[in-house]
Amino acid sequence: MIEVEGLSKYYGAHMAVRDLTFHANRGEILGFLGPNGAGKTTTMRILTGYMPPSAGSARVAGFDVVEQSLDVRRRVGYLPETVPLYPEMSVVEYLTFMGSLRRVVDLDVRVDEVIDTVRLRERAESYIGNLSKGLRQRVGLAQALLHSPEVLILDEPTIGLDPAQIIEVRKLIQELGKERTILLSTHILSEAQQVCDRVLIINRGQIVAEDTPEKLQAQLAGADHLLVSAMADSTELTAALRDVPGVTSVKPTSREGQVELTSSPGQDIRPAVAKAVVDAGLGLLEFRSVGISLEEIFLQLTQEERQLTSKG
């Protein structure tokens, strides 16, 4: 549904996006992950036909974003980062206006439907200027859904929302992602982990990693980390665990009676470790998997990138 080939965008001498290539399939939720200023918004603006790329090509729903911009725009629902809305319009007025620009058939019915989808029923007649940030975000989302687009492009859809709203919006996105392609950007890693089928990590306008959240984690972490605490001193514990099959290293942590284990990738050492502790007669207090988080991967990748570019 989204095919991006060698996409680049310059703002003057600044290169916001460089040689980006990726694709998203139908019914896939693709996460676009990266620090601020990585080029996420620029890429999304190109895909929605807001601005043309400096080089490369992009096709959305089979149409070229430059040559067939109107066809693309008809099939894409877009929620920009700042959720630009008209404060002096009511929710219904605004959605009716956007819907008529998009030539939505049975507009009144459709407006009604999306208001229910984003749960804005009680505030449907309120002026947008009087709505809270979270509610405005929902109006923006409603606007993007009006024409039942095949492709949804959401730029930081949960930014500025309170935790309850974030959970709600994420649920909604997952719901929507069942039948359409969604490209969503975020700099919150746990969000990408929860919501997305596949994650692209982008930094300085380039893709630095691409895979499912789980695989990314496994691949990059290389190994699982386990934290074990017991009623014993660290040396005893270390001795007990050193010979458990699959354990590659045992390191005492700063806390007495606690060690950190590293296992070889793809092997679940937890049962063996638990058994070893109990067999040694040490009282097991705590047992926790601390597998590298996407957060760490993200930092690792973006830092490596920074080091590489500073050397180059």
Next chain:
Amino acid sequence: MRNVTTIASREFRRFFVSPEAYAVAAVFLLILGGIFFLNVYYGLQTGQVEPDGRTVLNPLVTILLFATPAITMRLLADEQRMGTIELLLTAPIRDWELVVGKWLGAMGFMLLLLGVTWVYPIIMNGMTQVVGQETGGIDQGVLVSAYLGLILMTGALLAIGVFVSSLFRSPVAAFFVTLGVLLGMWILGGFGSGGGTGAEVIRYLSLVNHYYDNMYRGVLVVSDMLFYVSLTTLALFLGSQIIEARRWR
């Protein structure tokens, strides 16, 4: 075309919830009312009320010079400042449809204001008509011609305003630059005194000469009307180009 009317009708309706539009309308109509009153009042004291339907047209043209930039300043500048243009430009509409729609919405509002000013010629006609006779009253032909010219000129003023508004994110900047452009084109005629092709071209570009020289006097000249129509078209075309160029930056 449907996109143009969608945008125009939203813009037209927005004038009724925007303070600037009410301010402009109030000032516009109050000043005209005052001027009309003074004219009639002093006219009655001397026992002589000129049967001229255009009593208010002269000041009206001057007020238009200030009113149109106030009406157009927000049209595209605000969309850019608030970022709402991002959703308009990612909706399946063409850039020119947006620009023309904005202009048409403003035009609708101004036509409404100009329509209200028709009460003065009607009053004037009633006052000057000899009771029970067909004689007297105002020259309706001249009035229609003068108003037609006024409408064409308003269209051009608004189009220039829309174009300038496309250049700025700040409505105030758009207001002053529009005012500057309009005033500049207004006084341009003054530079074109004397003979020679250059002077003639300058005179031709003057914004109000086309109005006062002919249409105001009841003479409909095609070239004058074409001047305003082509000025409108050019300004709207340039506005669309600016919006299009915004994408490429």
